[in-house]
Amino acid sequence: MVGWNFKSELVVIPRHIDGDDYIKYFLEPIVKPFFDKQRAEGVFDWVFEEDNKGAHGTKSTLNAPNNFKNNHRITQMRPGQPGNSGDLLPIKNV
Numbered sequence: 001m002v003g004w005n006f007k008s009e010l011v012v013i014p015r016h017i018d019g020d021d022y023i024k025y026f027l028e029p030i031v032k033p034f035f036d037k038q039r040a041e042g043v044f045d046w047v048f049e050e051d052n053k054g055a056h057g058t059k060s061t062l063n064a065p066n067n068f069k070n071n072h073r074i075t076q077m078r079p080g081q082p083g084n085s086g087d088l089l090p091i092k093n094v
Helices: 019-040 064-071
Strands: none
Touching (some): 019 064
């Protein structure tokens, strides 16, 4: 994860993942603890941004990744935003 004046450890997942893997390898061990820590410190204005990859749960609202984020109060950008923006997702152009 990358944010203003912040970056997490690099996470490399060496294979194609589905929604359950996304929860197991990324949301549960990295994103949730980060949001929990921020809330404990009184910071509530973080927004989690993702592209439109199906494993992220951004294609619909009825899936495990989206339910996980909602259940753990992980604030997301509006679904689909900025999924097609090369300016905001420069790695897509690499």
